[in-house]
Structures are given as C-alpha cells and as structure tokens.
Amino acid sequence: MKSEELKVLLRRFKAGSLSEGRLLRLLSAFNPESLGFATVDHHRELRQGFPEVIFCQGKTPLQVAAIAERISKRDEPLLATRATRAHFTAVRRRIRRAVYDAAGRVITANMPPPRAGRGTVLVMTAGTSDIPVAREAALTASMFGNRVETVYDVGVAGIHRLLAHNEQLRRAAVIIVVAGMEGALPSVVGGLVDVPVIAVPTSIGYGTSFGGVAALLAMLNSCASGITVVNIDNGFGAGFAASLMNRTR
Secondary structure (H helix, E strand, C coil), rough: HHHHHHHHHHHHHHCCCCCCHHHHHHHCCCEEEEEECECCCCHHHHHHHCCCCCCCCCCCCCHHHHHHHHHHHHHEEEEEEECCHHHHHHHHHCCCCCCEEECEEEEEEEECCCCCCCEEEEEECCCCCHHHHHHHHHHHHHHHEEEEEEEEEHHHHHHHHHHCCCCHHHHHEEEEEEEECCCCHHHHHCCCCCCEEEECCCCCHHHHHHHHHHHHHHHHHHCCCCCEECCCCCHHHHHHHHHHHHHHC
C-alpha cells in the first residue's frame, strides 16, 4: 500500500463515504501475504517508502515468479535482483511486461517515473568489468523513483577520463562509485564533490585483491571524508542508500 492510497481511504472514511467495516477489510487486505515458502510484505512501501524487493539467489524460478506475481497484481514496482535467465523466463510467463537486464541480473516491471523534488543519482565505474554491479545499482535507484545517469570506465589509471565528466559530477545529488582492483576511485571522487558518495567495492581484480576485500578495506580507509561504503558487489544496497539520501521528506 502506498501512502497516497492510505490517505484516500482515510479521507473517504472521514467524509462518511466509506464505512468502518469496509475500511478494516481494505486495510486487512494489505497484511503480509503468506505463500508457504515466502511472506510477501505489502506494507513495506508505506513504512519505508519503497516496496519489497525479491532477492532471487537461492530461490527457484517458480518461487520467484509466484512472489513477483503477487507484487505485480497490486501494481507495485517490481524489482528482482541476482536473477538468472531461468528466473526471468518463469516471471515473464506470468508478467508479460517484465524486463530482464542480463548485465545487472535484474528483473523489473511497473517502473515508476522519476519523483519530483529529487536530484540526479550518478553511477560511475572504475572499469568496464565493474559495470554489472553498477547496472544493479542504477536500476535499483531508477525503480525507487530517481533520475539516474551513468559514467563507465573512468578509473584512476587514466584520471583525465574522470575529469572530463566534471559537469556531471557537479550536478549530481548523490554519486555511487563502483570499483574493484585497489578501489581508489571513490577517494578521488570524494575529494572533488560536496555531495554524498557511496563506494561499492567489487570482486574484480587479481589474486591479491582477495575477491574484493582489498577494495573494501581501501574504501573503508579512504582519506576523503564522509564516504559511505557498502558490501562487496552490493549494487542494490548502494542504489537503496542513494534513494534514501536523495528523497524529499
């Protein structure tokens, strides 16, 4: 249930056009819905401003499709992360308008338009290999009603590539920086701007990157003040955090 839907119901009840019993029945319809293997939280958007998101890893295609169908039937934005092609095939059988982003491993449907009063979320990557994580971040931010711009492959190995996008850096409200290897790019960006910077370490790199641990530790120890760091390869977490920072209360 969205906050606007609740306001309409309360206004109708106050005006006398909606009985107390009918109001209770309508509100109870938005209680958590049990599917046996999952409990779909239809009140999450009312509490947090964002609907429930499906994490597909570890779920069967039929389980993901069943959850997605329940969310989509209420016209809520559908976002499913870490999805395989098999997950998407099962979802598409039930939701014909569903779209699959193979790079980001994300399924979407009912994408909302950008919300008024929000700035732009800029998603940057150090290298081309970091794009899958960046796609997850960008699509998450888009599904939560943000305007999103992307800039790829501007790592510190060629710092002039980053500086060529100075105008985009200056107009962004929140910047997500995705980097593997030594994870240096967020520190550089953090020293150039006066807006929140969210650093996303990726598991991209040679042996001593330790699957992204080297980039994670570098970002946690950044000399640029105020950088927020999420977990390794957690594009969804970065997109969610950016949405919280960027929304108008």
